[in-house]
Amino acid sequence: MPELAEVEYFxxxxxxxxxxxxxxxxxxxxxRIGRGVAPATLTKALAGAKLVESxxxxxxxxxxxxxxxxxxxxxxxxGRLEAGDADREPTPYDHFKLLMTGGKELVFVDPxxxxxxxxxxxxxxxxxxxxxxxxxxxxxxTVGVVEVFLRRRARTAIKPVLxxxxxxxxxxxxxxxxxxxxxxxxxxxxxxxxxxxxxRKLHATLREVCAExxxxxxxDWSDPPDTWLFNHRWKDGGRCPRSKKPLVREDxxxxxxxxxxERQVLGAERR
DNA sequence: ATTCTTGTTGCATC
DNA sequence: AGATGCAACAAGAA
Numbered sequence: 001m002p003e004l005a006e007v008e009y010f011x012x013x014x015x016x017x018x019x020x021x022x023x024x025x026x027x028x029x030x031x032r033i034g035r036g037v038a039p040a041t042l043t044k045a046l047a048g049a050k051l052v053e054s055x056x057x058x059x060x061x062x063x064x065x066x067x068x069x070x071x072x073x074x075x076x077x078x079g080r081l082e083a084g085d086a087d088r089e090p091t092p093y094d095h096f097k098l099l100m101t102g103g104k105e106l107v108f109v110d111p112x113x114x115x116x117x118x119x120x121x122x123x124x125x126x127x128x129x130x131x132x133x134x135x136x137x138x139x140x141x142t143v144g145v146v147e148v149f150l151r152r153r154a155r156t157a158i159k160p161v162l163x164x165x166x167x168x169x170x171x172x173x174x175x176x177x178x179x180x181x182x183x184x185x186x187x188x189x190x191x192x193x194x195x196x197x198x199x200r201k202l203h204a205t206l207r208e209v210c211a212e213x214x215x216x217x218x219x220d221w222s223d224p225p226d227t228w229l230f231n232h233r234w235k236d237g238g239r240c241p242r243s244k245k246p247l248v249r250e251d252x253x254x255x256x257x258x259x260x261x262e263r264q265v266l267g268a269e270r271r
Numbered sequence: 272a273t274t275c276t277t278g279t280t281g282c283a284t285c
Numbered sequence: 286a287g288a289t290g291c292a293a294c295a296a297g298a299a
Contacts, residue, residue: 002277075278078276155289
């Protein structure tokens with residue numbers, strides 16, 4: 001579920017822990033989400049540490065604690081962050097939990113366990129955090145870098161290309177479909193067939209969808225308006241909010257993809 | 272019962 | 286060497 005804006009939303013759910021100290025750490029050692037992290041190391045470093053600040057970038061989060069300790073969280077497909085008091089009803093998938101002063105609990109819930117936690121202690125930001133490419137909403141995300149990347153992935157359909165985190169950090173399945181639908185490009189158009197005008201259009205639409213998603217979903221997970229593809233994409237018999245014609249759902253590059261055949265025609269990207 | 276899933280990675284192949 | 290495609294991970298939901 002979690003893409004760019006949902007990740008930002010979940011980051012804020014742990015804000016209740018800011019300024020509080022960790023009184024206990026629970027990591028389910030058998031859960032896949034903790035692969036590579038020793039529960040004892042985590043407990044030793046975090047117990048008594050104060051949660052100082054948090055960050056979200058792409059589909060990742062980082063939580064900084066006093067003492068130079070960093071917790072990284074990736075939510076995978078079904079992960080979510082919750083916060084509650086001591087009387088919070090546990091779920092069977094509370095694989096990681098921080099008990100905080102004041103009786104607050106910060107919980108990482110993930111049924112499928114494609115998500116993960118990471119830990120790092122040292123000067124500055126963790127190495128894995130530094131490797132996250134420039135955000136789509138940052139000045140470094142230029143038309144030029146999009147153009148170069150599309151050329152490099154020339155023979156791949158544009159849909160799976162938009163899912164590549166190395167260039168489009170935070171874009172997931174629904175955002176990729178939303179972008180292509182708004183920009184009017186067929187998901188199976190080859191990345192290499194995009195002309196200069198279309199690359200500019202794609203770049204601008206990526207920015208637009210990211211900004212609107214952060215605004216609508218990132219703040220309080222409001223329902224997106226019906227003018228987005230988002231509200232129609234999973235429904236059988238769903239219709240395009242612009243053309244009112246039936247939407248199509250089909251596998252593209254291994255992922256279910258929804259588009260409006262009326263508006264997204266192969267070849268339109270050549271301009 | 273069967274097929275689906277809003278993500279990533281590692282591996283085989285081109 | 287770099288690009289491409291796909292199975293695997295796990296478990297609930299439809």
